[in-house]
Amino acid sequence: MAMVLKKRRKYVLSKWLKTKALLGNKEARAHIPDTRKFSKSTLRTMLKLYEMVYVKPEIGTHGKGVIRVEKRAEDKYTYQLGLAEKSFQDFESFYQSLLSDTKKKSYLIQKGIHLVKYKKRRFDIRVMVQLSPEGVWETTGLIGRVAPPEKIVTNYHSGGKLMDVKRLFVTHLSASKTDKIIRKLDKLGVVTAKHLHKKYPGIQQIGLDIGFDQSWIPWIIEVNTNPDPYIFNKLSDKSVYRKVMRYKKAGME
Ligand SMILES: Nc1ncnc2c1ncn2[C@@H]1O[C@H](COP(=O)(O)OP(=O)(O)O)[C@@H](O)[C@H]1O
Ligand SMILES: [Mg+2]
Known part of the structure; x- marks a missing residue:
């Protein structure tokens, strides 16, 4: 009898395959740009x-x-x-x-999303979602990424500046609206991770790039399956970085 071994890939590189997979989830689909x-x-x-x-x-x-x-x-x-x-x-x-x-x-x-800006610079948010050592999906960190002036990408490796999310939001939003958006991002991250994990069970963590349009609607610009954990070391709250690393290590065992 022939045995079919399903490849448990840890990483999915094609943005096309990831987008197609996420369109199969109603909650995620509402936040994916065409x-x-x-x-x-x-x-x-x-x-x-x-x-x-x-x-x-x-x-x-x-x-x-x-x-x-x-x-x-x-x-x-x-x-x-x-x-x-x-x-x-x-x-x-x-x-x-x-x-x-x-x-x-x-x-x-x-x-294209007309991203909300901070001091005239475009920004988006990296949302880190990881399997906990107990095997439960959890949003473990959020960090803002601000594009250099005149640049169209926010990536740290393209000169983007990492910033605390609340510092980015405070110039635009009330404290209660900020909390509401943070809870929304937490939830969207977990929904996305769970859905992607169903299709690709080898995935242990994802990093979502989420941008806001002028109405503060969050858009999933991209989902990374091999997100950089070290960026979280830039936050003043070191407990975030410690948790991200602890979960990452647990996933490698
Ligand atoms: N549809 C879009 N609308 C607005 N900004 C975008 C869009 N797509 C990409 N960007 C910007 O470009 C950056 C890099 O794009 P992304 O799709 O995340 O590719 P990469 O894998 O190179 O990070 C994003 O973080 C965002 O700042
Ligand atoms: Mg990206």
């Missing part, structure tokens, strides 16, 4: 629908190769990669240039 495979026709369609989109490698990290694309007016397109911005007067030359910047890799295109 995401499609990059092609000439999805680019055209998505820009018509949203005017601003992000184009990013299907497999990638640290914000590398992430592009912010805008349709400014009929036949006026711009995009930004790193600090460089390019403008075009027609769709065809815009598309050809974008193609040369995306090389031959597989890319995704995602509805």
Whole structure:
């Protein structure tokens, strides 16, 4: 009799596969921006629908190769990669240039979120969710990531600054609204982890990149299955870092 061994992968690299898996959960789905495979026709369609989109490698990290694309007016397109911005007067030359910047890799295109800012800089939140030593999914840490001025990605490894979440929120929100949002992020993290774990049982921890739009709706920009735990050492509350590391070690045994 043939035996089928299901591979228990610890990490899922493809942002496409992770997005597809999460769309199967009602609660998570409500917080996932429209995401499609990059092609000439999805680019055209998505820009018509949203005017601003992000184009990013299907497999990638640290914000590398992430592009912010805008349709400014009929036949006026711009995009930004790193600090460089390019403008075009027609769709065809815009598309050809974008193609040369995306090389031959597989890319995704995602509805752009107009992220809430801190001192004019975009920010998002990393939500760390881990299996506890008792085997229960738990949100263990939150940390804010603030993009350098003029940059379109918040990643620490692209120059983003790590900050306490409450310090980021305090300039915009009341204390009670802040607490409410933090509880919402906790819950969204656990729901997402549980659902992904059903499909990929080898996963022990995830890190969600969550951005807020101008109405303070949280959007799951990305889910990492190999999230960096060391960023939490930057928080003044050292108990967060200690817990993250304790759970991580328990998961490796
Ligand atoms: N749809 C989007 N809307 C707004 N910002 C985005 C979007 N997609 C990506 N970004 C920004 O780019 C960063 C990197 O994108 P991400 O999808 O997390 O890829 P990576 O794996 O390189 O971290 C995000 O943390 C966020 O700051
Ligand atoms: Mg990311």
